[in-house]
Amino acid sequence: MPMNSGSYRPQSPSSRPAASSDFEEPPIREEFLEPPIQIEEPPMSQQEIDAAAADELLKIAAEEERALQKVRKDLQAKDTFVVTCPKGCKIRVKEQHRGRAGKCPRCQSDFIVPKKAATGKG
Numbered sequence: 001m002p003m004n005s006g007s008y009r010p011q012s013p014s015s016r017p018a019a020s021s022d023f024e025e026p027p028i029r030e031e032f033l034e035p036p037i038q039i040e041e042p043p044m045s046q047q048e049i050d051a052a053a054a055d056e057l058l059k060i061a062a063e064e065e066r067a068l069q070k071v072r073k074d075l076q077a078k079d080t081f082v083v084t085c086p087k088g089c090k091i092r093v094k095e096q097h098r099g100r101a102g103k104c105p106r107c108q109s110d111f112i113v114p115k116k117a118a119t120g121k122g
Helices: 048-076
Strands: 082-083 092-095 102-104 108-110
Touching: none
Parallel strands: none
Antiparallel strands: 082 092, 102 108
16 A cells, blocks of 8 residues: 555544553652762861851841830930020930920030920911
């Protein structure tokens, strides 16, 4: 029978290979498994140890500074307000000092802390 190379004949369902979902992979036996490769790193030099310790100390110092700044900010927000001395320096003053006289810590000029907060109404 002469073969016609230009025609296509689909395969019948029974002659197709099995689908991949029908295939079950056999379990791998433990004796064929290789142990994981362990790479030993060389020990750290004293210079590397010192650098790592310095980095750790820097992290601790930065955390402490952030905590201190938070405490300062909280303290500034409670019972304080800002006044301006006659020369223009800004000073944070506690509420309990309203109506009292004081000296600017920067320029040493005398000023009086206002008794009431200034209102924006005019």
